[in-house]
Amino acid sequence: MSTVEFDSVGEWNAQVPLLIIGAGAAGLCAALAAKEAGVDAVVIERDGVPGGSTALSAGLIPAADTRFQRAKGVVDSPDRLAADIQRKAHGEAPAALLETIARGSAPLIEWLAERHSLTFELIQNFNYPGHSALRMHGLPSRTGRELVDRLRNAAELSEIVVLTGCIAQTLFAQKDGHVGGIEIVRGDGSRERIGCNAVILACNGYGGNPELIRRFIPEMANALYFGHPGNRGDAILWGERLDAAVACLGAYQGHGSVATPHNILISWAVIMQGGIQVNCEGRRFCNETHGYSEQAAEVLRQPGGFAWDVFDGRIAGVARQFEDFREAERAGAILSFDSVAGLAEAMRVPVADFVTDWNEVDMLKRAGGKDRYGRKFCPEHVCRPPYHAVKVTGALFHTQGGLAVDSSGRVKRKDGTRFPNLFAAGGAAASVSGSTAAGYLSGNGLLTATVLGKLAGTAAAQQLAS
Ligand SMILES: Cc1cc2nc3c(=O)[nH]c(=O)nc-3n(C[C@H](O)[C@H](O)[C@H](O)COP(=O)(O)OP(=O)(O)OC[C@H]3O[C@@H](n4cnc5c(N)ncnc54)[C@H](O)[C@@H]3O)c2cc1C
16 A cells, blocks of 8 residues: 655665656656666566556657658647647646647657667558647557567666566655655565655556546546556555645546457547447447547447447558557457448347448548538548448546646645655656546657656756756
């Protein structure tokens, strides 16, 4: 049970300048940045092999005005990225933090590419809802596992110590919030106290803590949690005890397209390229292109709590760049038929109702029209045989609320002042996604994890050096 002990520090088993809790994207970027600024961090990670939610993700990071975009003739700017994020967040993203993160996005990608040899590519054959430019950068496998493995490799080459199999449990602080160190618990139950001069919380949010989900996000209390189970809300629990400012605790990234019962992510590319969702009655139920995050609750509201993604062979070709989609095909999750009626029968939905909705969408595509939900269609997205369908449900991916931080990741007190030596980044910090699931723009998760992780690592190191 994570807790804070005030003014009760005994002997330290070791003393280090900077402790980072969590070895996902945020923690590893923070450690690399601190090292570059001349400070050796020790990273504490509960798992035997670092992965976190980062490893479960598609590893796609949005960044504006990168050399990868310029090489492909894509015109973009940090202001444009910030405007897209703010539009999706309904104006609720903290402006200064958002601006810093948007400005830091291209330097982050280029830093990881040039200094740490991460081989990013610009995703060019589809775009996510709400992004006004092609700006998703991914590694060749399009997996977060590759991203976190490459970051871990970079940390090893930089001789950064990652203590795996250790859970940070107790945080020792003085009454003014100055953190003196932490107690870790190893797999064999042994405990050690490590003193430090600064701490960066990079242990993500509370998606893996059902009690906190019931408390802050009741609409997803019974939903499948698709993130890392070890993210149990320790940053929030410590923050509450320290009387830190928290923000947007009801916000989260959901996803309305997780193959069921296989539990495999089906890329939203299937929708953005012209696919639709229907419920068990064979009927469409909303504009699917608002965003995959809010679509999670929308799908869960359908009879039986599931839907079908329906698309064609061309769209499957686009989705196949994702290992997850290929895995879903190998698992037999994707139905294939040459006729729409045959597909409907295999889906066990009323054939006539499904064909009616399908034909209506087909006509709208050919005419470049808009449907009753406000979704706009285009002729390039007309579907042709073979037709495919996959049964999906809505899932909780990760929480977006967290500790309120400034533009260098410093944790704020409730009165707006900063804690002297406490930082947070990634899912541990409040994001730029506003207060609901609908405020999440695709990529906000890794954008804030990597950019804020780097900024927090640099700021902590500079503070220690001064
Ligand atoms: C299926 C899925 C797909 C996604 N796809 C994308 C995407 O394509 N693009 C995008 O931007 N975002 C995506 N996201 C969101 C993204 O994965 C997260 O926003 C991001 O990984 C958060 O990084 P992090 O470093 O904060 O957390 P994590 O990567 O979860 O790392 C936190 C680490 O802290 C460790 N930890 C926790 N508590 C303790 C403790 N007390 N002591 C020691 N260690 C601890 C955990 O074990 C974990 O390794 C996706 C999420 C999911 C679940």
